[in-house]
Amino acid sequence: MAKEVIFIADDLGMDSEVNDAIIHSHLSGELSGAALMMAQPATDAAIEMAREHPSLQVGWHLHLCDSKPATTDRWPWGDSPAQAGFALGFSARARELIRMEVKSQWQLFQKTGLECRFINCHHHLHAHPYVYQALMETVGPDFRGWIRLGKPQAFDSGPPWGLWPALEWLYLDRRRRLSPWRATDTLWGLDRTFRMDAGEVQAAIARLPDGFHEFLFHPRTRSCPDTLCLLQLKSSLARS
Secondary structure: OEEEEEEEEEOOOOOOOHHHHHHHHHHHHHOOOEEEEOOOOOHHHHHHHHHHOOOOEEEEEEEEOOOOOOOOOOOOOOOOOOOOOOHHOOOHHHHHHHHHHHHHHHHHHHOOOOOOOEEEHHHHHHHHHHHHHHHHHHHHHOOEEEEEOEEEOOOOOOOOOOOHHHHHHHHHHHHHHOOOOOOOEEEEEEEHOOOOOOOOOHHHHOOOOOOEEEEEEEOOOOOOOOHHHHHHHHHHHHOO
């Protein structure tokens, strides 16, 4: 296959500033799509924005930590993916909460009438066996979008190291190969969260082989590093 590169933003619906930064990055920058979080303070406004701008590819952002749940007041594990993963391994109550959340959030997304182009999740908890199982049971293997299971890459060299990224590197690669869903071949940006650089992105794209490659951004305001990076990429990629 030819080289396909997409630029995706996380956290659409988190708040009004994030919504504004994402749509600005799409209209004036190189942003391809955005992951929509359900049941968040600015979700309804984000849905309207997505309807007004159908050129923005919208996916479902399954969130299971560091957010506002759809079925309860707060997460028992707060904003920690590590604590969430630990709880899922040892608590039947935690697994039941996850099953309810996955089902509820998916139903809420379906009610928007938007086409779901992809699925992702905070801190890649969709790679956890119980979360992945809940996704399969809820969405089914015939889902026609793609799921964020690309092999994490670092801009410096090799995979982004550290315990959690290293586990992602090993486990996500296996999950990607066995998944019934389409997945990106590589995922870029985990080592540059909130500080993406246009020069680094361009250099990475230039050396990529053929395949399906994702670059992850977190626009927060119109003047934050990730937004400015997307605006710079718009002009620089047009010249190349």
